[in-house]
Amino acid sequence: MTDSWVNLAGRLGSDLHLELAGSGGRRAVLIRALRDAIRDGRLAPGTRLPPYRSLAADLGLARNTVAEAYAELVAEGWLIARQGSGTQVAPRTEPARLPRVPDMPTRLATPAHNLRQGQPDAASFPRSAWLGAARRALGAAPNEAFGPGDPQGRHELRRALAEYLARARGVRTTPEQIVVCSGFAHALRLLFGGQVLRGPLAVESYGLAFHRSILDAASVRTVPLSLDEGGALVDELNDLKGVRTALLTPAHQFPTGGPLHPQRRVSAVDWARIHNGLIIEDDYDGEFRYDREPVGAVQGLAPERVLYIGSVSKSLSPALRLGWMVLPEHLLAPVLTVKGQREAWASVVDQLTLADFIASGHYDRHIRRMRQHYRSRRDRLVAALAANAPHITPTGIAAGLHAVLRLPPGTEHSTVQAAVRQSIAVDGLATFRHPAATMPAHDGLVVGYATPPDHGYGPALEALCRILPPGESTPLST
Template sequence: MANEWATFGSDLHLDLAGRGRRKALMDALREAVRSGRLTAGTRLPSSRSLAADLGMARNTVADAYAELTAEGWLTARQGSGTRVAPRSDPRAEPRRRAAVPPRPLPPAGATPGVHAYDLPPGLRMAGVPAYDLLAGRPDVASFPRGDWLKAARKALTAAPNDAFGYGDPRGRIELRTALAEYLARARGVHARPDRIVVCSGFVHGLQLMGRVLHERGVRAVGVDSFGLRVHRDLLVRQGLRVPAVGLDEQGTRTEELRGMGGIGAVLMTPAHQFPLGGALTPARRAAAVDWARSAGGLILEDDYDGEFRYDRQPVGALQGLDPERVVYFGTASKSLAPGLRLAWMVLPEHLADEVAAAKGDIDWVSGSTEQLTFAEFLASGAYDRHVRAMRLRYRRRRDQLVAAVAAHAPGIRVRGIAAGLHAVLELPPGTEQSTLRTAAAHGVALLGVARFRHPDAPPVADGVVVGYGTPPDSAWSGALEALMRVLP
C-alpha cells in the first residue's frame, strides 16, 4: 500500500507559524525542545512521515533535521533515527508536593446507568444487531493483543511491590510520567505528572469535575447544543444546570459565552465536535480562552478522538493556550479499547489536589497492572505505531463510505469527515425517523442527529450519525452495503 510508511514513527504536534516552511518547522522544533515538550532521547518521526503529517516536502523536513542536528538540538545515528539531543534544563524547579485537602468532599452520586447509545423506543431490535454503526466506538477486533502482552510482561517484571497496593488516587506515577511526555509531544498539552489524574473513563472524570465544580459554588456548565445526553444528565445529577451553547460548521459558538451569565464552566469537543464534526476555529478557541480568563471560568476539553485526523494538519489541544483555565480529558477508549477503563485528566494547578481528593472518596481505580502496561506501551512506541496503523484503516473505511454514498445516494451530503470515527449523512427533510425505522428492520444499529439535540436547542437538518469504527474488517463491506440499502 502506498501509505504504509505512515505507520512508522511517533506522533508529533507542532504549531508552524511565520513565513518559510523550513524556518517555521525549525522554530517549532526548537520551541518544543526548549519548553520541555520534547525531552532528551525522544525519537522523532521519520522525515517522510512528518512531511506527510504536515503537508510539506520530505526534503524540507530532512534539511530542517540536518540543520538542527548541526546546531546540537538533535542527534542522528544510522539505525537509531533522529532523536532529541541531551541538554540542560534551565526551567527545572524544585518539585513541590501539595498536601491533599483534609476536608472530604460530599458523597458521590451513583454512576449513571443510562448507556450513551441506548436505542430509543420504537427503534430497538431483537437481539444483537447484524451491523453496528453506532458512533463513538472503535474496532476492538484490532486491539494489539501481542504488543499489549509484550508490554504487560515487561511492566509486571519491573513493577515494584507497592504497585499492587491501594496506591495514589492520582494513578501510578509510571503512567502519569509517560502520559505527560506523550501528551506534550503528540497533542501540544502542557502536562506535569503531578497535575494528571488517571480515571476509569471520561464519564468518571466528568463526574469528579462536576462534584468539584459544585463544591466550589458553580451552578451551571454550558454544553454544546448537540452532544451526548449521558454527559448532560451526569452534570444535572451533580446539581448543575446545563444551558446550551450554539453550534455551526465551525464548531461551538464560543462568542456566545460572554452573554451566558451564571455559567462557571463549558464542556466542549474542540478538535472534532461530537457528533456534528466541526473543528473549533482559531478565533473561537481564542474567544473561549478569553471568556475563561475574564469570567474566572473553566473549559472542560473532551479530546475523545484527537489522534484520528485525515485531511487536515493536526489540531492541537486547546489546553495549550492556557493550562490554568482548561481541564483536558483524554482516553484510551477510542484509540485502544473501552474495556481497558483508562482515561486521564490534565488539571490546572489549583484543581489537581481537589480532584485527587474527590477521586479518593469515590475510589474508582483503574487496575495498577493496566496502568503499568499502558505506561510501557506508551514509552516503547507501540502506542504510536498502533494509532498510525488504525488511522490508515479508519481513513480507508471513511473513504469507502464517502464513495458508496456518492454512488448510491448522490443527493446526500456527508459531513464531519476530516477526523474521528464517524460521519454525519444529511438526509432529505422529513426522512430521519423513517430511515431509522428501516435501518432497525434490517438489523442496522444507527442513530439520528435528533437523538443528540439538547432540549433547548433548535433542530438542524435531518441526518444520521454513522460510526465506521466498530465493525471488524471482515464485516465492514457488509455493513456498508446494508447502510446503502436503508438510505432514502
C-alpha cells in the first residue's frame, strides 16, 4: 500500500493527504493514517468525515475495512459518531494531557492499569515446570528432531495433543489429523490466505476485528450472525445463500460470553451436514469455566464437519506461538501443501517441551491452578462492582479471562475516553462489533481480569469503578 491523495472536496472542503504506508493490514494502515492526520492538525476537531462507503471508494478499500477503522477510532476517542450527524473528529480541550496513542496493539503504551482482554497472567507462567519439561524433552529427543522439520509438527506433540484433547475437550482425533501451527491467526492465514477455504464466511456479530482484517486481506467476505445469551443464532445460516463455512466460538462466545446452547450446537452440525458445509471451531479458552465442568468441543459431534483450532495463548502464554488444527481428513493434504516445506514453523524445542509438559501432567495441574486463580480474580471484579457500581451488570462471567460490563445507553464512548485519561487500558464493546451486524448494539466495556499483577489488581479495580457512569445498565438481547 502506498501514499494516497484522497479528493474529499465538498465533504471536507479540501484535499486530504493520507499516508497509507507501512506494515500491517489495510485496516491498521488506515487507522494509523487517520490518527496521524488528526494528531498533525490536518483533520481539525469538529471536522466531519465522509461516510465510510465514500472513503472506501476513494481509497480502493473494502467498506468493512473503513467501517472497522472508524469504529476503532471512535472507541479510542479520536472520533465521535452521532446518529444523524455522521462521524466527526472529536474535540480536544486538553491536547497536552492526551497520551500519544501507539498504533498496535495497545492504545496506552504504559498504562497504569491494564484491563485489556485476551492476555493471561504473565507472572503465573510455570517457569520451573516448563524448564523441567524442556530438559527432559531435549534429553529424550532423537537426533533427527534437530534436522529438517515436518510441516505437520512433531509427532510427539501431536500424540500428546490427541490424548489431551480427547480427554479434556471431547475432541475425536488421531495424531495424523493434527497440524501444528503458531496460533489461531496463523491458522486463518493458512486456511483462507492459502485458499484451502473460500468465502463467504459466516461469523458471529461480535469478535476480534484483527481476525476480520486477516479475512479481509484474503478477500473473504464475512457475514455476521446475530447473538443472544445462548450464543450465535445458527438458524440464520439456513438463510445465507452461498455460505458453506461458519466460524464459531462455542465454548465461550467472544467477547459477549456464554456457551453455544446445546440445541444450537446440534443445529449447526445439522446445517453443515445438509449443506456439505464446515464449522470452524475456535476453542480459545475452553478450559477456563468456573460454574461447572468445561463445555466440550462441538467437534466431538461431527469430526468430519468441524475444523477445531486451539492454542496455548490463553492457557500458558502467547509468547510460545503454539497452536493446532484438528482437520477433517479431506483438508489435511491441502493445508500441508499450503504450509509448505520451508514454512516458518513453530520451534521444535517448544513443540517437544509442550509435548512433555502435557504428557507429564503438568499442563493439567497448571490449568487447574489457573482456573482457581482466574475465578478469584473474577469474583473480586464482581464484588467491586456490587459495592461501588451496583447498576453495572457484568456478563459472560461463567468462563474465560474477561467480563463484559453493560453500560447505560450512550455512555460507552465517554467511558472509554475517561479510561484513557486515567491511564486504564480497556476496550469498548463497539470495538468488537462487525460493521455489518444488524442486531441491536449495546454499550459496554470488555474488561480483562487476568493481566494485572496481584499487587496491582486492587488498584486497577478501584480505578475502573471510578470511571464507570451512573445510571441503569441494559442486558444483551436481540
